[in-house]
Amino acid sequence: MTELEPTSRRSRLVGDLFRREGAKGVAVALLSTAVVLFAIGWLVVHSKNWPAVKDSFFNAQEFRDSFPDIAQKFVRNIEYFLIGEVFILSLALFLAVLRSLPGPVFFPLRALAITYVDLFRGIPTILVIYILGFGVPSLGLRGVPVSATFWGLVGLVLSYSAYVSEVYRAGIESVHPSQVGSARSLGLTRLQALRFVIVPQAVRRVIPPLLNDFVALQKDTALVAFVVAVPEAFKEAQIIQNADFNFTPLVAAALLFLLITVPLTRLVDWLSARERGRRQGGAVL
Amino acid sequence: MTDPAWADGEVLLRVDDLHKSFGHLEVLKGISMDVRTGEVVVIFGRSGSGKSTLLRCINFLEDPTRGTIELHGIQLTGGHRNRAKREKIRKLRMRTGMVFQQFNLFPHLTAIQNVIEGPVTVKGVSEAEARPLGTELLGRVGLADKADEYPIRLSGGQQQRVAIARALAMSPDVMLFDEPTSALDPELIGEVLATMRYLATDMHMTMVVVTHEMGFAREVAHRMVFFNEGVILEEGTPDEIFNRTRFPETRRFLDAVL
Numbered sequence: 323m324t325e326l327e328p329t330s331r332r333s334r335l336v337g338d339l340f341r342r343e344g345a346k347g348v349a350v351a352l353l354s355t356a357v358v359l360f361a362i363g364w365l366v367v368h369s370k371n372w373p374a375v376k377d378s379f380f381n382a383q384e385f386r387d388s389f390p391d392i393a394q395k396f397v398r399n400i401e402y403f404l405i406g407e408v409f410i411l412s413l414a415l416f417l418a419v420l421r422s423l424p425g426p427v428f429f430p431l432r433a434l435a436i437t438y439v440d441l442f443r444g445i446p447t448i449l450v451i452y453i454l455g456f457g458v459p460s461l462g463l464r465g466v467p468v469s470a471t472f473w474g475l476v477g478l479v480l481s482y483s484a485y486v487s488e489v490y491r492a493g494i495e496s497v498h499p500s501q502v503g504s505a506r507s508l509g510l511t512r513l514q515a516l517r518f519v520i521v522p523q524a525v526r527r528v529i530p531p532l533l534n535d536f537v538a539l540q541k542d543t544a545l546v547a548f549v550v551a552v553p554e555a556f557k558e559a560q561i562i563q564n565a566d567f568n569f570t571p572l573v574a575a576a577l578l579f580l581l582i583t584v585p586l587t588r589l590v591d592w593l594s595a596r597e598r599g600r601r602q603g604g605a606v607l
Numbered sequence: 608m609t610d611p612a613w614a615d616g617e618v619l620l621r622v623d624d625l626h627k628s629f630g631h632l633e634v635l636k637g638i639s640m641d642v643r644t645g646e647v648v649v650i651f652g653r654s655g656s657g658k659s660t661l662l663r664c665i666n667f668l669e670d671p672t673r674g675t676i677e678l679h680g681i682q683l684t685g686g687h688r689n690r691a692k693r694e695k696i697r698k699l700r701m702r703t704g705m706v707f708q709q710f711n712l713f714p715h716l717t718a719i720q721n722v723i724e725g726p727v728t729v730k731g732v733s734e735a736e737a738r739p740l741g742t743e744l745l746g747r748v749g750l751a752d753k754a755d756e757y758p759i760r761l762s763g764g765q766q767q768r769v770a771i772a773r774a775l776a777m778s779p780d781v782m783l784f785d786e787p788t789s790a791l792d793p794e795l796i797g798e799v800l801a802t803m804r805y806l807a808t809d810m811h812m813t814m815v816v817v818t819h820e821m822g823f824a825r826e827v828a829h830r831m832v833f834f835n836e837g838v839i840l841e842e843g844t845p846d847e848i849f850n851r852t853r854f855p856e857t858r859r860f861l862d863a864v865l
Binding site: 507508526 | 666668697698700701703704705707709711712713714715724725728729770773774777
């Protein structure tokens, strides 16, 4: 690997290529990409059933008709995502901190946190959503919400919190023990050291991997659709698909997801590269 | 020595028969020493001789296996911790400032936030109240203009001076320096030693310094203590140590580092 310059924080796909290979390299890359895409396109378009497939998956009229409705429902996906994320980030941090509590006194809390994480990481998210979304409302408990959306979302939060708490925990453990030493030498208690010294550093370090989970969560909001009558983009697309006997609405929904997840992914890459640059730039403490 | 201010000062820190083992390895084998108010004690010796462990035992970053630490009326013995002891340990730490080999600044805080972290979090002083103190202390270590920089933007020498200011912010009775210049590039050592000299001569700070900087020891130390294999082999004034060493081990060590 060549030396890492600050420019490597920028678009690494084309930017790096340009630095390494120059304009000619970029041109070659673009040309070969075009050739490959063209070849694939040609193969697909000339396949035996292409006309039928084209009509049922890439029907322009169907796309125009369904897109506005799906896009409208997609707003709900974004809503679920944002609401879910707030709860996930807080619950996960809480779990990670529980798990990092020092000393024998806190053993029960640590055990509880570990059990939680093991449990919810071990069950497929869709099952959690299913069980909660169908199960809890049918219990008919007094004072408990019966909305399937609510419980579907709760399932998403419970499941993701387990994953995200592991990300936080990795961050907490990556902070060098000497930081605790210097905090405690000032007279901070163990909890104060955790709160004011360890956790703030840990959270900063795990922002890129956390964003990765953001991207996954944004996609998985579609899982809530598996619970009946939860309005969101995938469900809406399915409804239209069933009515029109055409799969184009599903493609439209996929496009909408890509619209959010691709920029988010690029943002994560950029942030990760920046974080790497920072750590290399500074003395390793 | 004739008439140094500290010579008839009261004993501030008393270490009595301190032992520390890590598993089967006994690192400190019965260390006893008194440090008087205003005194500067330099501890030197081969690595692994227990110097750093002694400092870390003085403020209980390591628990001594047995023995006693007494500072300003706070008396603590080694061994098992209980709630009352933990509280005493915290009081003891508030009265001792520690400077580490690797600086250990908090990287997510600016220089001045590092300095006032102790007063704000431990003493409950508001940030607004603590800031003037932080500015003053940064001024004393010559870094008033770096108050709002993050550690990553500071040189090693500057970071170590911020670390000194951070330790001073708790108004400690005694400052413990654990090889404060060992991790620094040669050209940065001078500024840190100058700051430490200022602490000793102008602020009359009581200091226990583990260092291999024999020039600093000769100039600033009132007393030098030679550690060898977990015991104090020899101690005396710099003059006695440098010019009238009694033990061949001490001589050999000095010849090696000078």
